[in-house]
Amino acid sequence: MTPEACSSYTFPKIMGYAKANEMLLFNRMFSAHEAYIAGLVTEVFPKEVFIAEVQKRVEELIDNPIKSLVYGKQLIRGPEIPLLLKVNDQELERLDERHQSGDMTLQREKFFEARKKIKEARKAKL
Secondary structure (H helix, E strand, O other): OOOOOOHHHHHHHHHHHHHHHHHHHHOOOOOHHHHHHHOOOOOOOOOOOHHHHHHHHHHHHHHOOHHHHHHHHHHHHHHHHHHHHHHHHHHHHHHHHHHHHOHHHHHHHHHHHHHHHHHHHHHHHO
16 A cells, blocks of 8 residues: 555654554554554543543534634644645555556455454454
8 A cells, every 4th residue: 555645744743753654654553552652643532431532522622612723723734734735646646656556456455354354353352
């Protein structure tokens, strides 16, 4: 596979090159705890309280003035938008090349088979 959705830029920035390489180059799936430690997510909730915690976060968002949230997000991320658009275009070009090469079909099958085994192993632990 190939990085997409600006992950070749954002993942190393968020979690460092080593962890980003694990995920992007070797298709390693992180557990929720590993994603938290790497900085990819800000919180992890036990499944028993997940819905309630998410609902709480949604209510907090709703209670904030929408314009403040939008403007804040624009100020934080705005300077990087041109770069992110460029990175996304480059990733799409590489993805298109990979699709046309034919070997992507085999890799995709291997990826989904490995993912299926991981899911089955997780279910077996429950």
